[in-house]
């Protein structure tokens with residue numbers, strides 16, 4: 001009898017202990033799954049998988065406003081890319097193709113930024129260097145097949161784009177381009193011509209007289225503008241536009257302001273996408289403002305690391321005094337006004353404090 005009582009007490013105690021053990025085990029497993037933050041529990045069982053639970057930095061459409069940037073733990077190093085932005089057509093091989101869009105100029109207005117921005121678009125492939133096919137005799141004489149042989153490989157639904165920043169001024173280019181492809185998309189970046197001139201001048205040595213080569217003394221001994229100076233002529237945009245309009249309708253020429261491209265690349269690139277009839281894919285996800293450079297850098301879909309243009313862009317411009325500034329703005333104003341009239345839109349190209 002005593003032994004029966006003892007046995008039943010013992011089995012009760014065992015049952016209670018088993019119950020407690022089971023409860024602890026269940027709690028343990030539950031906490032591991034939920035990662036409720038009890039140090040060591042979840043991770044000891046399943047490893048440190050916290051990096052896989054970080055939210056992706058961009059949504060499917062690349063809207064940076066939705067970005068949550070956890071500080072700890074770090075972002076996954078794998079590119080947070082909207083998957084499958086581009087699928088090549090079935091059974092197709094890449095081949096070299098003529099450009100369907102040309103960035104024709106103007107030098108120092110942001111042509112490199114524009115082509116590199118466009119290169120982030122999955123349906124765009126860009127020539128790796130300036131070909132100067134239409135404007136340099138030695139290249140022109142090599143013929144169109146040579147030009148095509150310089151183009152990158154692409155699929156049929158991708159758009160090849162080339163830029164050579166002096167196409168816009170060369171007398172041969174508009175007719176030659178039309179002969180190659182009457183439907184060619186023409187992209188043209190311009191800039192306040194005084195700012196553009198200073199960008200050219202910035203290339204000259206700081207102590208060199210060439211920094212002010214756009215000035216000359218007239219017969220009267222007064223300082224004036226050297227009207228036949230090539231960098232000035234390049235900024236007389238209306239002259240060049242008139243020539244292009246003899247071959248292409250204005251609707252086929254997209255003109256954008258390089259200063260707008262610096263300040264608001266997203267809007268500008270989206271306008272260009274629309275002009276080129278490309279899928280609207282580029283957006284805030286592709287641009288990162290680098291405060292120390294004062295420029296936006298690119299974030300292609302294949303990476304989350306910003307890529308900036310080289311040090312040859314964004315040079316410090318020479319300082320000019322108010323008299324020279326007024327002379328330059330007065331010189332360009334009539335050309336600008338005619339340009340705006342022909343273009344049907346205006347840019348803010350009035351004197352600025354900093355140029």
Ligand SMILES: Nc1ncnc2c1ncn2[C@@H]1O[C@H](COP(=O)(O)OS(=O)(=O)O)[C@@H](OP(=O)(O)O)[C@H]1O
Nearest residue numbers: 107108109110111112113199295296309313314315
């Ligand atoms: N994102 C970004 N980063 C750096 N620079 C930028 C960018 N966007 C536009 N720009 C402006 O581009 C100017 C140079 O123009 P181009 O590329 O047309 O020059 S070139 O003719 O090809 O040499 C260059 O002019 P400078 O500032 O005078 O160097 C820049 O103002």
